[in-house]
Amino acid sequence: MTVACCCNSCRVAGHQLEARPKASAIMAADDSTEYMMYRKDRVRCQQGHDLLREHRLTPQAPTRRVVAICCNSAMFVEFKSGHWLSIYKNRFAAIDQPKIELRTMTGHRSPGVEFTDDIPSPKKHTAWFMWKLLASWAAMGFKAPKIDYVKGKVESQ
Numbered sequence: 151m152t153v154a155c156c157c158n159s160c161r162v163a164g165h166q167l168e169a170r171p172k173a174s175a176i177m178a179a180d181d182s183t184e185y186m187m188y189r190k191d192r193v194r195c196q197q198g199h200d201l202l203r204e205h206r207l208t209p210q211a212p213t214r215r216v217v218a219i220c221c222n223s224a225m226f227v228e229f230k231s232g233h234w235l236s237i238y239k240n241r242f243a244a245i246d247q248p249k250i251e252l253r254t255m256t257g258h259r260s261p262g263v264e265f266t267d268d269i270p271s272p273k274k275h276t277a278w279f280m281w282k283l284l285a286s287w288a289a290m291g292f293k294a295p296k297i298d299y300v301k302g303k304v305e306s307q
Contacts, residue, residue, distance in 0.1 A: 151282055152239065152248045154182035154269075157255035160227075163207055163215050170222035170304075176238050181260040184250060185227065185236035189286050190295040193226075193235050199299035206303075216297075217304050233287045233294040254279060 160183040164176050178184050195202070202225065204214040212230040217223065227236040239247055250269055257273030265271050287294075 151187045151279070152185070152251050153187065153236075153279075154178060154180070154184045154250045154253045155236075155255055156180075156182045156253060156257075156259040156263075158258045159207055159211070159213065160255075161258070161260065163205065164224075166207075167205065167215060167217060167222070167224040170217070173222040173224070174240060176224050176240055180263050180265065182253060184239035186239050186242060186247070187234050187236050189234055189290055190232075190297065191290055191293075193237070195299050200301060202300045203302050203304040204300050214300075216300050219304065228297055231294055233290055234283065235297070252276070252279060 161177070161181055164183045167173055168175055168177060176183060198218060198220070201218050201220045202216050203219050205217055206214050213227055214230075215227050216225045218225055223241070224238050225241060226238060229236075253265065253269055253271040254275055255273070256265070256271045270276070
């Protein structure tokens, strides 16, 4: 799935990560964060895993954003015990980026943001969204592979 998340934590973390020195932009014009979602068993880190660090909004946060410290590029979001990775859409070449299929959590969108296109924009996660996640998990045999190549935490600026 290719989604734009408007939840508070994605927006707050997105702005924090963009503020890092030399960081690339990850926030869309409507203040959402765009992701391409992949099953963990279909993603591999080919090189540079020693440069990946986690960023959490709080120490107990169930999500971690992963940043490449060489260039402060936000790479992906991992949900605790989740079977998928939400990879920042801008990590892919523009030619490889499909259009956003769905906005999610628009009940949290920034004040004044209005959507003017025909992309579904529900206030919370939809049954279709949850079904897609459940179907991918079933296809994986209800397993949630560990991402063990992320080392340490991102230091404060």
